[in-house]
Amino acid sequence: MSFAENLKKLPGISHLAAINLLDAEGNTVATIENKPGSAGSVAVYNHLAQTFGAITPQAAQKGIEIYAEHSEDAKLHPGKHPNIDRLIQLAAEGKTLRAKHVFAV
Numbered sequence: 001m002s003f004a005e006n007l008k009k010l011p012g013i014s015h016l017a018a019i020n021l022l023d024a025e026g027n028t029v030a031t032i033e034n035k036p037g038s039a040g041s042v043a044v045y046n047h048l049a050q051t052f053g054a055i056t057p058q059a060a061q062k063g064i065e066i067y068a069e070h071s072e073d074a075k076l077h078p079g080k081h082p083n084i085d086r087l088i089q090l091a092a093e094g095k096t097l098r099a100k101h102v103f104a105v
């Protein structure tokens with residue numbers, strides 16, 4: 001399945017302005033904004049947070065599968081897809097990030 005096909009199965013994100021990712025100390029390490037170019041990543045991270053309770057190593061692995069062909073491209077070109085790079089790193093290092101939703105007003 002392609003990333004576009006996988007995206008269609010994920011919950012809607014129109015209620016979200018962004019997702020902040022927090023480390024174990026509660027520091028924001030990344031913000032993914034719900035805007036063209038990153039809305040798909042908001043949908044993926046939102047789904048992972050809802051399903052796993054956080055972006056755990058297992059959630060990261062699932063996210064890599066959801067990104068489908070883009071994950072292969074990310075592995076070949078580190079830095080091109082930072083939201084996928086982050087999942088690859090979390091899965092490899094066994095780390096977890098908490099997701100904090102920023103709701104659209």
